[in-house]
Amino acid sequence: MQFVIVGTGGQGILFASKALGHIAMEKGRSVVGSEVHGMAQRGGSVVSHFKVGEYLSPLVKVGEADVLLAFDQNEAVRNLHYLRDGGTLVVNLYDPKAFQNDRLQSSLDRRKIEVHPIEGYSILKEHMGGRFLFLNVLILGAMCGAGVGGVSVDEMNQAISDLAPPRFVEENLKVLKLGHEAAR
Numbered sequence: 001m002q003f004v005i006v007g008t009g010g011q012g013i014l015f016a017s018k019a020l021g022h023i024a025m026e027k028g029r030s031v032v033g034s035e036v037h038g039m040a041q042r043g044g045s046v047v048s049h050f051k052v053g054e055y056l057s058p059l060v061k062v063g064e065a066d067v068l069l070a071f072d073q074n075e076a077v078r079n080l081h082y083l084r085d086g087g088t089l090v091v092n093l094y095d096p097k098a099f100q101n102d103r104l105q106s107s108l109d110r111r112k113i114e115v116h117p118i119e120g121y122s123i124l125k126e127h128m129g130g131r132f133l134f135l136n137v138l139i140l141g142a143m144c145g146a147g148v149g150g151v152s153v154d155e156m157n158q159a160i161s162d163l164a165p166p167r168f169v170e171e172n173l174k175v176l177k178l179g180h181e182a183a184r
Helices: 012-028 073-082 100-109 122-130 132-145 153-163 167-183
Strands: 003-010 029-038 045-052 065-070 085-094 116-117
Touching: 003 012, 012 029, 012 045, 012 132, 012 153, 029 065, 045 073, 065 073, 065 132, 073 085, 073 122, 085 132, 116 132, 122 132, 122 153, 122 167, 132 153, 153 167
Parallel strands: 003 065, 065 085, 085 116
Antiparallel strands: 003 045, 029 045
């Protein structure tokens, strides 16, 4: 299974990669990965390549990712070329109209890409008082809820419990459930 996780600096892309890696290693699977940080400290692009299985190179080739997790809709479009035909996109939409242009929809349809849009900022504003630092866990929950990536919500619950700072575990688990429910 090959993942590309994209967003901007501060959105928790590296924590998401770490959680997926933790789950894979708990299952006894091999994991390789690589991150490109760009101008992450200034809100620039962050891209994480992540593979579970018997791979030598940590980088996902163009057109070979099974799953693209996008914490930012612009980064989703910018990195869509990594996704294989028939792959799955889980994307945080903050401006759904901007994501619904004919050219983009035609490309998604032609490539038979399964899209799971989540209005993450709206969900977090309503349920978490606008604490957007939980966006990564919301998207991971949506991935589990959509049945994508071979990861169950119980496995993700355990990974978050193991990896998140203790004072944030309860809130992270609440957000994971919100994401899971939003994608179902």
